[in-house]
Each structure stands twice: as structure tokens, then as C-alpha cells.
Amino acid sequence: MSDRQIKTMEDFSEFVGLSRPTVSKYFNDPASVRRKTRDLIEVALKESGFRPNMFAVNLNRRRSNIIGIIIPNSIDPFYMALTRRMESIANASGFLAFVLSSDGDARLEAQAIETFKSLNVAGAVIAPLGVGSHHERLRLLSETIPLVYVDSPLDDTSPFVGTNNRQSFQLMVDYLCRSGEPPCYLGMPAVNTNARTRETAYIEAMQQLKMEPILLPVAGVADWDFERFGYEQVTRLIETKALPTRTILCANDRIAFGAISAAYHAGLRVGQTGHGDLRIAGHDDHPLSRYACPPITTVAQNYNQIGQLAMDLLLRMSGQGEDEATHVGGDTILLNGEIMLRGSA
Numbered sequence: 001m002s003d004r005q006i007k008t009m010e011d012f013s014e015f016v017g018l019s020r021p022t023v024s025k026y027f028n029d030p031a032s033v034r035r036k037t038r039d040l041i042e043v044a045l046k047e048s049g050f051r052p053n054m055f056a057v058n059l060n061r062r063r064s065n066i067i068g069i070i071i072p073n074s075i076d077p078f079y080m081a082l083t084r085r086m087e088s089i090a091n092a093s094g095f096l097a098f099v100l101s102s103d104g105d106a107r108l109e110a111q112a113i114e115t116f117k118s119l120n121v122a123g124a125v126i127a128p129l130g131v132g133s134h135h136e137r138l139r140l141l142s143e144t145i146p147l148v149y150v151d152s153p154l155d156d157t158s159p160f161v162g163t164n165n166r167q168s169f170q171l172m173v174d175y176l177c178r179s180g181e182p183p184c185y186l187g188m189p190a191v192n193t194n195a196r197t198r199e200t201a202y203i204e205a206m207q208q209l210k211m212e213p214i215l216l217p218v219a220g221v222a223d224w225d226f227e228r229f230g231y232e233q234v235t236r237l238i239e240t241k242a243l244p245t246r247t248i249l250c251a252n253d254r255i256a257f258g259a260i261s262a263a264y265h266a267g268l269r270v271g272q273t274g275h276g277d278l279r280i281a282g283h284d285d286h287p288l289s290r291y292a293c294p295p296i297t298t299v300a301q302n303y304n305q306i307g308q309l310a311m312d313l314l315l316r317m318s319g320q321g322e323d324e325a326t327h328v329g330g331d332t333i334l335l336n337g338e339i340m341l342r343g344s345a
Contacts, residue, residue: 006050016044067095067314068116068124070109072151072224074101076254077287078303079127082150085307086125093315095122102129104191104224110134113141123318125310127151130192146317148310148331152192159317159331161310163284165194165201168299168337172249172281173205175339180273181247182206183281184214186259188251189221189229198251198283214244230258238266247279247345253289256282256296260344270294270344279345283337294343302335309333 006012009027013020018037026033026041033041044050067090071079083099090097098119102109109129116124123146128138130152138154141147146159153160176183185202188195199215206213218233230250237243250256259280260270269276271294282289285300313331 006048012044012048012050015048015050016041065095066119066121067097067311068112068119068121068126069097069099070102070112070124070126070128071099072102072104072127072129074099074103078284078301079151081287082127082303082307085304086311089308089311093311104129106134110137113137117141117144121145123147123314125150125314126154128154128192130154130194146314148314148317150306150310152194152197153332154193159313161306161313161333162335163299163301163306164334164336165197166204167334168283169198169201169249170205170208171337171339172283172299173202174209175341176247176249176279176281176345177209177211179345180279181245182209182211182214183247183249183279184216184243184245186216186230186233186248186250186255187218188226188255189223191222191224195251202249216244216248217242226252226254227258227261230255231262232258234259234262235266238262238268243278246277248281250280250282253282253284253286253296253298256280256289256298256344257286257292260292260294260296272343272345281345285340289340290342292344297342297345298340299337300340301337305335309335 006015009023010020013023016023018041022033022037023041026038030038069083069086071083073079087097087099098121100112100115102112106129113134124141125148126138127150135154138147142158149158149160151162153162173183185199187199190196203213216233216237221229223229234248248259250259263270263278263280268278270278270280273279280296282296282298285298289296289298313333
């Protein structure tokens, strides 16, 4: 054993006394070498402190052990919880999760896609920007590696794991109508398909109860700053006395955060019927929604289960063939939501 610094795979091969192909075979798949050889290499790794450049190792493979993940916002607690779950599953399955944020910018999303191509990723889970996404670029990527979408589907045919908006909005609308005034609906900016599907789900839920849907007029913006959007829209509606009902159902909890803040600054109390001037409800069960003032009544998305099922689907798609990825077109998994009754409604 030499005392010289081990920097390359060639150095390590000489250090451990094995051929370069044998060492490479171990790093590609430890189970592919004999137990005695594996033990020898692992002892040498501890003694030498050598750590191979796994990105370089992956580039030499037909298919890497890297799984790419793209999210719209790296500091949003919802996406943080979702990626944490997916990273854990990837690591347990022998994959390296590589997470990039598009930060609500289509150009950054496109750069992330190109980065995944250069890293020869085995597959990717993407929470797409939707309206701003480069659909053709993603379609071409899906022809080379398996893709699974979460949070909002890119289209009606791509593999997707998310919440059943029809069921969850039916649940919330039914509760709000039974417990107080029927809700008007504060939609979200048209940044992804959730904007359309959630508005449609609200309309259908109201119609099933034989009630007239009330869609609040909102500015036509495409901005991911949902809290500011909710604050500005509700502030305007309060100042112009344009709120048609004292119950507001928001498209998501982040909009509800802004709506509650607007009510506070206008001197209005938010709370259940008989305890407030307005009732405000949301959707998603954002990790901070229980700590709002008052805590937000919402519908919970099970992000742990979404992450689990998305990774299960991706691994199934990428693991069925050695020579090429197996594409499972049209796989859609919708999870039912659970209502969380709190102080805001």
C-alpha cells in the first residue's frame, strides 16, 4: 500500500491491487463482483479515503443511477417535504437524487432539462411550470428517459401522481355550504393546469349542490407569488365592497395566507361562523397552514404518498429493461384529499 494520494480510479485500482475494469464494475454495481472482491474494495475505500467522481462514473454508463427532480420553488415547504420523501426513496433504491429548482422561470426549467440530459439521468420527476413549460423539450426528453409529473400534470397523457381535485373540492364545498354561507372562489394565477382543474372542480361541486358558482374576478397575471396575489386581490375586493359572500374558498393555501393578511389589515376577523367577519378556506394543507392566524381550514394533500407513488412509478418505468426505458403512457394516479377543520372556517 502506497502513502501517495489517491486521486483517480487508476490510482485506486493500483492501491487495492485490482484491475481497473474490476474496480469500475464494483462502482457501477457492488453486487456484480464477488463478495471477497467487494470486501477488499470496501476496506481499501476506508483506508484510502478515496471517493470516486460519481458524475463521471455515471457519464460512462448506458444509463446512470441519477434521478433528476425539478420543482418550481426550492424554499416552499410543500416542495421541500415532497423532495425529501423522494430523495429518501431514491437513496434506499441505490439512486442519487439530483434536485434543481426552476424558480418559476421557464428558462431555468429548460436549463434543468438540459442538465439532466448531460448527466445521463435514469429518469426524472418533475413538478412542471405548466403554462410556461417548454412542452416540446419535455416531450423529446420523455422519448429518451421515463418522466413522471407531480403537483400538476403537463397534459392529459403523461404519467402523473397528484391529488383528486374533483373529490377534494367536493369535500370542501360541501362542508362550507353546510356550516355557513356558500363560498365564492378565489382562483390562482394561470401558471399551471391546477388553475383550470381546480376552478372546474369548484364549479362542479357547487352545481351538484344546486347552487350558483361565484367566481371572484381576479387580475390576469401569471405569477408564482401566490401570497402577494391573494393579499392584493382580497384587499381590492374588500376596499371596493365587492365580496359577494362572507366565505372565500381559495385555490390553494398560499393564496389563503395572503387573503387572511388582507382581512387583518382591513380590520376584519377571520373565523368560523359566529366568530368572524369572513371565513377563508384553502387547499393543499401547506406545512405552515396549521400555524397561520387563524389556522387554515383546508384539504390535505398527502405529499409523502405522492412522493412514494411517483418514485414507485418512475422506478417501475426505468427498471423493466436494460437496453431502453419502458414508457408507461397515460398512467395517472389521483389521491383523495382529507379535510382539515381549523379556525379560519
